[in-house]
Each structure stands twice: as C-alpha cells, then as structure tokens.
Amino acid sequence: MANSSLWALLSITVAYFLVSRVSEYSSSKSYFITAGTIYIFITLFRILFHVFLYPNFFSPFKDLPTVKGGSLLNGQLETLLREPQGDPFRRWMNQIPNNGFIRYTHLFNKERLFVTSPEAMSDVLVRKSYDFVKQPFLKYSFGKVVGVGVLLAEGDDHKIQRKNLTPAFTFRHIKSLYPIFWSKAIETSEALHNILEENPYEVINIGAWLSRTALDIIGVAGIGLDFGAIKNPENELANKYASVFTVKDPLAKVIEYIAEFIDLRIVLALPLERNKRLATAAAYIRDFCRQVVRQKAENLQREKNEKGTTNGNDICAIAFESGAFSEEGMVDQMMTFLAAGHETTATSLQWAIYMLCKNPAMQRRLREEVLSVVSSPGTNEPPLNSIDSLPYLNAICQETLRFYPPLPISIRQAVRNTTILNRFIPAGTLVLTSAWASNHSTELWGADADVFNPDRWIGPGKANTGGAESNYAFLTFLNGPRNCIGMGFAKGEFLSVLAVLVGRFEFELEYPDCDVKIEDSITNGPEGGLKVRMKVLGVS
Incomplete structure (x- = not known):
C-alpha cells in the first residue's frame, strides 16, 4: 500500500x-x-x-492456479495456522494442477507465490538468488538469536561472508572433525548408559539429549570450546536455545503475518511473552558469544606471538584467520553456527530414531551394518574410513532428511523487479519454496514419495540422489549459492551420533502404537520431545 x-x-x-x-x-x-x-x-x-x-x-497473478476455499477476508490463514508448517504446501503441490506456480492468500488476502517446478525453483534459488531476500521480519526477529551471519546476510555481504567461511567447510576439514563428533556421541552414550544402569525402565526424552549433544559438538568443532551441555542438563546456553526453538508458540505465525502490515519495531515491542522470551534469549546468547569471541581472539593472538602461527582447527579460528570479520561480525557468525548448527541436526536425529522405532527391522539392519565395522561403538576411535561408506547408514540419514526436513519452508521477498519462468515478478512479491513439499512430491519422487523408504538411496548412482532425477527434489539444504554451507558438517555429525547410539542401544517408543505428532515450532520436531525406552546391548 x-x-x-x-x-x-x-x-x-x-x-x-x-x-x-x-x-x-x-x-x-x-x-x-x-x-x-x-x-x-x-x-x-x-x-x-x-x-x-x-x-x-x-493482480498480475490472478490467472495463476489458486488454492480454493478459505476465508473471504483472510484466504488460507486458518489452514496455515492450524496445520504444521509445510503440510498445506505438500498437499497443494501434489493435488493442484500447476505450471510452476500456486497462488494463495492469507491475512487480508495478501498474495504469496508458491513455486513448485524445478525450473521455477532454479530461478529463485540459483539463477536469480540475489533478487530474492529473506523476509525483513525474519532478519529482525530470528536474527536476534541466530545473528546476521552467513545465514541471513544478503547480496555482496553474503558473497563475502560465504567466500571467507568456505575453507572451514571443505570435505577435508569436515573429515578432520569426525573424532569430535564421535567422542561427543560416546559421551552421550555413556551418560545414558549410567542412567539405565540405575533404572533400566527409565523413559528417556532423547530429544533433549540430542540437542545438548549437538550443542557440545558445535561448541568444540565450531569455536574450540566445550560447553559441557551433555554433563549439565541445566546448561544455561542450552536452555536459552530450547526456549526459542522447542517451545510451541501459537502466536508465532500470527505475529509473522501482522508484521507485514505494521512496523517491525512496534511488533517486537508488544508486551507479549514470545517477545520477552526472544529478547531475553537473544541478549544472553549475544553477550555469551561476544565474550567467547574476545577470549578466542586473545588466545589466537597469544599463540601467534609465541609460535609465529596459529593451529586452530575449529570453524571460528579459520574465520578469524581470514581477517574478513570485525568483532561484531564474528559474534554474528558464532551465533549463526550455534543456532543453525545444533537444533536442526538434533531434530533430524530425533526423527531418525522415531522411524527406527516404528520400523524395528530397519533398526536391526542398521545395527548389524554398524557393528560390522565398529565392533565396539563405545570406544574413542571412530572408523573414519568406514562410517561414510556404510550404505544403509547413509540411506537412513538421507531418507530422514528427505522425509522430515527440519526447516520445512523458505520465504523470500523480491528485492527488485525480476522474473520467474519469464513471468514478471514485481518488487515486494513474497515467494515461497518448501522442502516439505518438494521432498514429498509424487512428480519428483514417484508414487511412494510419502513412504519412508531408505532403500531408495541404495544402488548405483543413488547414494546422493535417492533415484530422483531433479536437483530440486531434495531441498532440505536448499540449492544454489544460498544452500546450507554446513551440509557436510550436519551429515557427518548425523552419521556419527546415530552410529554410536544404534550400535549401543535398542530403542522403543514409550507408547509404540502411537504416532508422534509434529510440533509446529521453528524446526518441526516431535511434539513434546521424543520419549523412548532404551535397552543396553551386550557390547561395551
């Protein structure tokens, strides 16, 4: 207006x-x-x-396939508020005939474009990726917790950040971090083993353990600091992240939509519990990261003065070495690493364990494969040359990430007049892609797209594609210059932690006959956390 x-x-x-x-x-x-x-x-x-x-x-989009029904005033708002993120888009993509676009409306009938075809997604994510920026509301609210690092940076700023961070995420460097992944997974398994020794029938909220494990991993591998979250369930940093990522917040979507019509500063200043919780967590996390960055800079400078060089192997040390980031810039990057680098992986690991509980034959098959190369998952010697080559472990990882992408939707705003599929898109248009939809598209994956089938990733040429022909069938890590820089890190961590836990424990849901619902939070994890019973296997 x-x-x-x-x-x-x-x-x-x-x-x-x-x-x-x-x-x-x-x-x-x-x-x-x-x-x-x-x-x-x-x-x-x-x-x-x-x-x-x-x-x-x-509207220039009035001729596009449009979601039917809904409210006369607010379009599909009720559906979007009622269902978990991603579910409506998965349904629309598979049920509404379209040629790359689906139009829908929500609060006050404001339009959004949902792009559905590989060609349209290629325009948004690859060919014209810098024509589309993340929503301002996301940058100003979510950015308070994750920092305006490489995840939220735009344009030339993003290109510079990405270039200087890339050396920390090369295949060779990620492989050098596997011992950290493995040792932290063992630390978690030891803590769980001790609990089960005292009470073999204890019901474990495995999600909380996986979140603390992932936070410790990103702490050591990302900034060279062990947070001790595994040992301390009351770890303040872990609790602050949990208050933002895992607390169900019915107002979150409403506030996001209202922010399109009201000044962001007014929205974030409203005396709402959500805003208070976000502000408290953001202040604590930024202050914590600032202290760590200053200490890290001092340590690296001291080491350089004494030895003439630095040997830091963590992501933060490599970023410092580039000389491209100011102190506040490093704080933003660290906040991004900590937030994006732990809760998403922890959520994916929960879903992997859930599916293994629902499919005991898959769990037994995976365990047999792991134990064929790791006779004792409780050791501190990770089989670096074996874990990556286990086809079924890789298949479980890939299929979990396909079936339950932790970030189900991605909303962009056209920052300038542009085109998608040669169709004019005026500046300000909101454009959405959905991993939840693309990863379950029957057109891209076939009739069994909604079936959890790890075997689709096994066979010649399938380990990285799952048999899908399009690069846009698997959008868990997005695509193009804005894809997830930490993809290799996340997969290596996933493989290591799951191998250790499945090799040492047998998992069963607290209520085996019940289906776990999706928590409609930022990362779409299991509602209320994943509660399991665990049996210690006859290996040490």
Missing part, C-alpha cells in the same frame, strides 16, 4: 481546498473534521481495494 503519510497529506490538501473554496461540501466548515473524514474515506477505499478488488480483479 502507498505510504500512509502521503494519503494524510492528500487529505489535508483536499480539506483545505474544500473549506476555503467550496465550504458547503466540507464537514462543519472545519479543516480538521473535513481532513479526518476524507482520510477515513480513503482508508476504507484502500482496504476495500487491496483486500477484495486487487487480488480478484487487478
């Missing part, structure tokens, strides 16, 4: 003309009342136009 101040100025101008020149057409011959009346009339007309007339008669 046009700037409100311009409409107010127009109202005042017209009121002045009416009162001074044709007062019989003014309200009580009062400038104030006349201007107010005109402004109210203009506002009502603008609402009528943008909510009802524009989307139905004037």
Whole structure:
C-alpha cells in the first residue's frame, strides 16, 4: 500500500481546498473534521481495494492456479495456522494442477507465490538468488538469536561472508572433525548408559539429549570450546536455545503475518511473552558469544606471538584467520553456527530414531551394518574410513532428511523487479519454496514419495540422489549459492551420533502404537520431545 503519510497529506490538501473554496461540501466548515473524514474515506477505499478488488480483479497473478476455499477476508490463514508448517504446501503441490506456480492468500488476502517446478525453483534459488531476500521480519526477529551471519546476510555481504567461511567447510576439514563428533556421541552414550544402569525402565526424552549433544559438538568443532551441555542438563546456553526453538508458540505465525502490515519495531515491542522470551534469549546468547569471541581472539593472538602461527582447527579460528570479520561480525557468525548448527541436526536425529522405532527391522539392519565395522561403538576411535561408506547408514540419514526436513519452508521477498519462468515478478512479491513439499512430491519422487523408504538411496548412482532425477527434489539444504554451507558438517555429525547410539542401544517408543505428532515450532520436531525406552546391548 502507498505510504500512509502521503494519503494524510492528500487529505489535508483536499480539506483545505474544500473549506476555503467550496465550504458547503466540507464537514462543519472545519479543516480538521473535513481532513479526518476524507482520510477515513480513503482508508476504507484502500482496504476495500487491496483486500477484495486487487487480488480478484487487478493482480498480475490472478490467472495463476489458486488454492480454493478459505476465508473471504483472510484466504488460507486458518489452514496455515492450524496445520504444521509445510503440510498445506505438500498437499497443494501434489493435488493442484500447476505450471510452476500456486497462488494463495492469507491475512487480508495478501498474495504469496508458491513455486513448485524445478525450473521455477532454479530461478529463485540459483539463477536469480540475489533478487530474492529473506523476509525483513525474519532478519529482525530470528536474527536476534541466530545473528546476521552467513545465514541471513544478503547480496555482496553474503558473497563475502560465504567466500571467507568456505575453507572451514571443505570435505577435508569436515573429515578432520569426525573424532569430535564421535567422542561427543560416546559421551552421550555413556551418560545414558549410567542412567539405565540405575533404572533400566527409565523413559528417556532423547530429544533433549540430542540437542545438548549437538550443542557440545558445535561448541568444540565450531569455536574450540566445550560447553559441557551433555554433563549439565541445566546448561544455561542450552536452555536459552530450547526456549526459542522447542517451545510451541501459537502466536508465532500470527505475529509473522501482522508484521507485514505494521512496523517491525512496534511488533517486537508488544508486551507479549514470545517477545520477552526472544529478547531475553537473544541478549544472553549475544553477550555469551561476544565474550567467547574476545577470549578466542586473545588466545589466537597469544599463540601467534609465541609460535609465529596459529593451529586452530575449529570453524571460528579459520574465520578469524581470514581477517574478513570485525568483532561484531564474528559474534554474528558464532551465533549463526550455534543456532543453525545444533537444533536442526538434533531434530533430524530425533526423527531418525522415531522411524527406527516404528520400523524395528530397519533398526536391526542398521545395527548389524554398524557393528560390522565398529565392533565396539563405545570406544574413542571412530572408523573414519568406514562410517561414510556404510550404505544403509547413509540411506537412513538421507531418507530422514528427505522425509522430515527440519526447516520445512523458505520465504523470500523480491528485492527488485525480476522474473520467474519469464513471468514478471514485481518488487515486494513474497515467494515461497518448501522442502516439505518438494521432498514429498509424487512428480519428483514417484508414487511412494510419502513412504519412508531408505532403500531408495541404495544402488548405483543413488547414494546422493535417492533415484530422483531433479536437483530440486531434495531441498532440505536448499540449492544454489544460498544452500546450507554446513551440509557436510550436519551429515557427518548425523552419521556419527546415530552410529554410536544404534550400535549401543535398542530403542522403543514409550507408547509404540502411537504416532508422534509434529510440533509446529521453528524446526518441526516431535511434539513434546521424543520419549523412548532404551535397552543396553551386550557390547561395551
């Protein structure tokens, strides 16, 4: 909508003309009342136009396949609020005939474009990726917790950050971090073993353990600091992240939509529990990261002065070595590593264990494969040359990431006039891709797209594709220059932790006959956490 101040100025101008020149057409011959009346009339007309007339008669997208039904005023808002993120898009993608676009509306019938074909996704994610930026609301709210690092940076700033961080995420460097992944997985297995020795029937919320494990891993591998979250269930840093990522928040979606119409500063200043929790967590995490960055800089400088060089192998040390980041820039990167680098992997590991519980034959098959190369998963010697080559372990990892992508949707905003599939897209248009939808597309994966089938990843040429022909069938890590820089890190961590736990324990759901629901939070984990019973196997 046009700037409100311009409409107010127009109202005042017209009121002045009416009162001074044709007062019989003014309200009580009062400038104030006349201007107010005109402004109210203009506002009502603008609402009528943008909510009802524009989307139905004037929108450049009115000819696109559009989701049917919904509210006359708020389109598909109720569906989007009621269902877990991604579910509506998966259904629409498979059920609504389209040629690369599906249009839907939500609050006040504001339009969004859901791109569905590989060609359309290629335009958004690869060929014109910098024409589309993350929503301002995401940057200003979520960015408070994850920092404006490589995840949220845009344009040239993103290119510079990505270039200077890439050496820390090469295949060779990630492989050098496997001993960290393995040792932290063992530390977790030892802690769980001790619990089960005292009470073999203890019900374990495995999600909480996996989150703390992943936080410790990113701590050591990312910044060279052991947070001790595995040993300490009351770890303050872990609790702050849990308060943001795992707390169900019915208002989150509503606030996101309202932020499209109201100044972000006003939205984030509202006295809501969500805003208070976010502000508290953000302040603690940023202050914590700032202290660590300063200490890290001092340690690296001391080492350089004493030895003439630094031997830091963690991601933070490599970023420091590039010289491309200021202190606050390093704080942002660290916040990004900690947030994006632990909760998403922990969520994926929960779903892997859930599916292994629901499919005992898969669990036995995976365990046999792991034990064929790791006779004692409780040792501190990871089989670096074996874990990556285990086909069924890789298949379970890939199929879990396909079936339960931790970040189900990605919303971009056109920052300039551009095109998708040669169709004009005006600046400001909201464009959405959905890993939840693409990863379950029957067109891209076949009739069994909604079946959890690890074997689709086994066979010549299938280990990295699952048999899908399109690069856009698997969007868990996105694609193109904005794909997840930590993909190799996440997979290596996933493989190591799952191998250790499955090799040492047998898992069963607390209620085996019940299906776990999806928690509609940032990362779409199991509702209430995944509660399991664990049996220690006859290996040490």
